[in-house]
Amino acid sequence: MNLIILTPEKKLYSGEVYGVQLPGISGSFEVLDRHAPLVSALQSGRLKVLKDKQNHLAHYDIQSGFVEVLNNNVTVLVEGAKVVE
């Protein structure tokens, strides 16, 4: 599936991924390939990108925002995000 992370200041991530873990407003959850259409509010916290099955990860500290899942495209809209090394 395709993941895009957008902030008002720049496009932070764009590419094919295996899955993504998100800090939902009512608890953390994970979106994998072919997830049903979903719109969810996110609270500030840690976002984890699973780049492939071999545990290649990227972490981001995000502020509150939203995620939309539609046709295997995951779009994360947050007001600010930082890469965690």
Added chain:
Amino acid sequence: MAGQLKEVRNRIKSVQSTQQITKAMKMVSAAKLRRAQDAILQMRPYANKLQELLSNIISSGEGEVGMKLAAERPIENVLLIVITSDRGLAGAFNANLIKAAKSVINEKYSAQYSKGKVTIWNMGKKGYEHFTKNKYHTIADHKDIFLNLTFENVQVASKAAMKAYEEKQFDVVEIVYSEFKNAATQRFKVERFLPIPRVEKKGNVQADFIFEPDRAELVAELMPKILNTQLYKAVLDSNASEHGARMTAMDKASENANELLRSLRISYNRARQAAITTELTEIVSGAAALQEG
């Protein structure tokens, strides 16, 4: 004669150094303009997606979604957010923005203004200086926003505006800014910030979404974000317009300096030739007088 020559030479020198300054300012503005335009381009995908999300949420499912920030009230207190620049020498840019703000006050909110209930919230020093000098009711909280133009700072400002609206300090909030079209043209715009205009439902729903939490809460979360983005866009647009206006103004100034230099050089050369001619006549007539004698 020699005195006049020197005078013209000095003027040429001073015009040349002025031209150097205007040329340098033009280059600097061009670079800053590119950066400002870049920032607008960077935020566009985010803003578009946010709007799309809102219309998706509102269009899918039945029933109105009530919005706290969309409640229309009888208008008593008005807040105008006027976005000007921090620096001058940008042609008529700031003057036009101030004029736009004043015409809104005089045409749309004259009743409220006569009761002293129009408040101007300035972003950018130029507008602040003007409106305080002319005894308007102003707030200076965010006038330094251009010193450090980040989304975070704009967010703080926009949250403050929303809070004031919710606490009923103001019944309507409008933004006066300049929309960036291209480097040479700016369009001065007045845009409603609060209450939020109603979003119409669209017929075609893209998919059967799962909403988490429910639609009403999502919209309530989404609205402030959209407002933050709207204000951020206005600030970025004004910023790009400012640099565009300055670039054009400085280009014109350099051109005018060229024109002036050309005519100064002509009069310099004319004076120089006249001086040479008189000198020659003096020598020739002196020699002729000697020969005769």
